Amino acid sequence: MLFVVVLCALAQGVMAQTKVQQKLPDKTRILFLLDASGSMLEQWERPNQTRWSVAKSILTHIVDSLSRNSKLELALRVYGHRSPQEIKNCKDTYLEVPFKGKNHSLIIDKLKEIKPKGVTPITYSLEQSANDFPAGPGYRNIVILITDGIESCGGDLCAMSRAMQKKGVFLRPYIIGLGLRSEKTLECAGKYIDADTPGKFSNVLNEAIETSFAKTTASIELLDAGGKPVETNVNVTFANTFTGAPMYDFVHYLDKLGRPDTVQIDPVVDYDLTVNTVPPVVKRNITLIPGKHNVIRIPAPQGNLIIKQEGRRDNGLQSVVREKGKAEIINTQQSNETFRYLTGKYEIETLTLPRRIFTIDIQANKTENILLPAPGVVNFNTTATGYGSLYVLRDDGVQEWVCNLNELKSQFALTLLPGQYKIVFRVKQTTGSKYTGLKKFAVQSGETVSVNVFK
Known part of the structure; x- marks a missing residue:
């Protein structure tokens, strides 16, 4: 009976280890951060049509269309709408409608009430938005910033956005610039999209919403020297390109037919992908196509190295490994251990007395041997x-x-x-x-x- 209990415990342990540990949160929060500064009253394309009237109309329509999404919560923060421009109130921002289920009508009603009048304190507003997202797991936090101009209160929007993203307050913000006053210098704070006409504004706002919900997958093909996707069993890290923070870590896998598996990845941010071979391979600024399956192909040909000493069967002897011509130690390898390296030239320094240095050339799918005499x-x-x-x-x-x-x-x-x-x-x-x-x-x-x- 004890044997059966042990087997059951082992089986449960294996099952626990095979459960999916990383997945996207089931629910999403979207904060609309809306510019209501005085410049939003300027005419846009047609007489009697202002940037504000267009933004209010399109945002109202989108908020109403999202009311049937049970996995979404919305909130509205507005800036530049409480104090006139001459006062230059750089703290003129307010969470008009906080996050709550089925608050769509509240947002629509609030949009009807607001009258643009003041300055553009974007940075301060973004900083205050950190308090708008309720604490707790299970949500993706997204900011959609809609503005017709740049910061007018001297804040460092890029630094603030980076700090908030690193803290995990929200993902990479969408920044939609309205009309000719928008500036591409806002790109450093998030994904900037220039909407120079009312029609384009409608399209890009809808695109931002759709991207937030698009189920996006990726598979990674690790290529050998012949360009075949047969390398596997190495850790792969998706890091946020903007902040450098890791977002997903997977151990690469090939099925019985030699096909890489598929993982779900959030398309809202861009990624730097690190294949943690020795030394690592990095592919930067990967933009995923939302709602599609993305195949990422990365050359990662590898070979093996074994270090042995005559008469010694344990692994007590250590050697340090460097890329040839570089001072950085990339690995400390034990004797009698088979270790994989990217193809290339390396210097191996054995921690013997005296030390010995070997230059080797690791070739794809081959094994290099270093044999030391017995001491x-x-x-x-x-x-x-x-x-x-x-x-x-x-x-x-x-x-x-x-x-x-x-x-x-x-x-x-x-x-x-x-x-x-x-x-x-x-x-x-x-x-x-x-x-x-x-x-x-x-x-x-x-x-x-x-x-x-x-x-």
């Missing part, structure tokens, strides 16, 4: 404690420093690769450099050597 053991006797160093003597007569010696012990052992060595040592109690002792010795694989420095 020997040297027992040192320096008579008394002191100061000194160990050198390896190269075949060309040049000596290379290996390590400093333990100044607290007069007897100690070191494990060294085969070769010719020299020890240089002075006892602490001596009164001059002339009392430095030298001793040369050889080390063979698998042998133990005793070195008495002063005999």
Whole structure:
């Protein structure tokens, strides 16, 4: 019975691990951040038609059409509508209708009441909108900013938007610029869309709404050296291009037919995709087509490296790996471990005494082997404690420093690769450099050597 219980526990553990851990929130909140500054009363295209009248009419129609969506909550924040321009009230913003289910008629009624009059405090309004979204999981928070001009109160809209996105307050805002007063400098704050005519404004506003709800999927093809999508089993990270914050992490998978699986991704933001090979491959500024299946193809050809030492079966030996010509360590590899790297040239430094450096060329779907000889053991006797160093003597007569010696012990052992060595040592109690002792010795694989420095 105990055996059956253990099997059941293991089965439950496997089932728990196979559950989907990452998915888009079921519900969405959209905050309309609407410009009601004095400039919105200017004529737009036709006599007796202002930017405000167009924005109010189209937004009213869209809000009404969204009333049947049970997975959506709306709110309305307006700025520039409470104080006249001459006062220059840079805190003139107000959440006119907070988030709540079935509040569409409240928003429509509020749009009828508002009269544009003041300045354009976009940054302050966006900052205040952080408090408009109720706390709690299960929602995607989206801002749609509608404006006919740029910031008029000296705020840094780009920095504010970036800070809010990094905190996860909302996703990348949509910024819809109305008419000739709009500025593409607003692109740094979100996805800027220029609506230079009333008809285009209607189209881009509808597009922003549709994108927010579009079910968008992606599959990632990791290509080998021949351009075939056969590389797999590596971590893949989707990071927000604007903020750098990771949004999705997946371990790549191919099914039995060698096809990459499909994942659902939010199309509201652009992504930098990192394939966490060693070293990583990064593809930046990926814009997904909303409502479609997107195939992302990334070259990631890899090969294998194994490092072994004769007579050693454990993995206690470590080696540091760098790309050739670069100082950064990209991996610390254990002995007897098969590790995959992108194709290319690498420098492998074994953490032996002395260290050894190998240059290798990793080729696609091939395995490179580094085999070190078995070491020997040297027992040192320096008579008394002191100061000194160990050198390896190269075949060309040049000596290379290996390590400093333990100044607290007069007897100690070191494990060294085969070769010719020299020890240089002075006892602490001596009164001059002339009392430095030298001793040369050889080390063979698998042998133990005793070195008495002063005999």
